[in-house]
Amino acid sequence: MKAYIFPGQGAQFTGMGLDLYENSDLAKELFEKANDILGFSITDVMFTGTAEELKETKVTQPAIFLHSVILAKVLGDTFQPEMVAGHSLGELSALVANGVLSFEDGLRLVSKRALAMQKACEQTPSTMAAVLGLEDAVVEETCAAIEEGVVVAANYNCPGQLVISGDVEAVKKACEVLTEKGARRALLLPVGGAFHSPLMEPAREELAAAIEATTFNEPTCAVYQNVAAMAITDAATIKSNLIAQLTAPVKWTQCIQAMVADGGTEFIEVGPGKVLQGLMRKIDRSVTASGASL
Template sequence: MRKIAFMFPGQGSQAVGMGQDFYEHYPSIQKLYQEAKEVLGKDIQEMMFHGPKEVLTETENTQPALVLASMAVFSLLKQEGVYPDMTVGHSLGEYSALVAAGSLQLHDALPLVSTRGKLMEEAYPKGQGSMAAVLGLNEEEIRDVLTGIKEEVVDIANLNCPGQVVISGTKQGVHDASILFKEKGAKRVLPLNVSGPFHSRLMKAASDTFASHLDGVPLKDAEIPVYANVTAEAVINKDEIKKLLVEQLYSPVRFEESIRSMITAGVDTFVEIGSGKVLRGLLRKIDRSVHVFSITDLASFDSFINWYKEEMPC
């Protein structure tokens, strides 16, 4: 019997038009979007389907939009009788993973991640922070470089896959580190189009405020294991989940380690759910022996369901 994990994307996977074909074909999704609009107090559907892109990419809009897109597809998979054995999300995607695992309700998750996005935007002066993807160096090599930077804050933000690590910090710090990485032999250092130094020490103030918001959100023990970004280990206990969500804001996303831990736990099929194919691309660089799917539209949904019915007969 196959073991299936659902993966949920984070910020950067959004695109104008995401999820629109599901909305147009399924009344249940239309109802879900209407409920989201009422919970958020703004027309999230309009932003998702028609933009403009600049409005959708504002962090406090992007975050609930991505969670909603993921949960719409997840609800359709449930209707088809497809359930995961465990879940994982990339940064923001961890909230979708928790909803899918039964720890968090969608109507609580949407305003929570909107607040999270707003706090992340406000945590550090706009334009003063930066992030960059470093290609071709491993974690140890990157840490060696970062220990030599004393005057600025630069941290490892994402450990995505072999040879791809994201750094985050002050604009000057990321600039200085990028030069040193190239001297050390990095293939490329790519600045990311983000509004702040996410998953760095500069988000600590945001995490303290966010913790008070999280205290008002009812969390339950997860029904299935969720692999946490901070530890790359399975978590079920609601108190541990809450603690890790706070730490996640200023800690590196250990995505590659999480995937390897899940494979060790027996997962042989990963399904990316929501928008984009970023996680699928990372999976192929981590372990090409596992099955990987991305469900982003009706065609990819139908393709996966057909595969599932052949591989997992009733």
């Protein structure tokens, strides 16, 4: 089965999407529509902006979403997913790709998500850290044993790579303990806050209202959602899982394993960068992983 996977925050690069804009009338139309919906020229930042400008939260998430979704639409009849998944933000791209959300509604939700997360980051000094070379259970137990502050497992990216998230001091303490327990690396990430942790609760509440007010259609194929790591085909369940996503861990390793178990053999990354292809090779080398191209 053919599985399409969609990247999340961090996949952006300067000049992203320009080739699509210049080579496809449909892409040009959708990018211009996005500028109108967002109320600013995101294409200017994507095509000619600096790396710093692209890192702005209100830009980064919509930019990655637009690159992914517009590429999928430009592929036309060759884009025939039998299963989809997206890493964090990428889940919204996946839901447009399998017909659950319209392009316009997906973009509005991504924009609201980005702004709500930014606001939550500003409320509490918080961060994330990548932990390499330890079993998941060791990382989970260590986080649970930190007594002061919040620190939790946030992104199960691939075996031996788990990102933790929480209060700055609690994350630093966890990194110290994990290093003592033999982590190959435990390093703070250059992010603005504790994504996929309880500290995102204000953002979850804000986004929940927007999600509840949005029409969710029945999907054309199963989506393997971050919080469930299993095939979901019911629109109501997809909606509730998407609301839960901001404060719950991204079970990416488990999603890919479930997709392979359910018959996924060809995995195609749709969007900027090759991050997910790299993770695929660490999760399961028995399947193929490539990037979508025109």
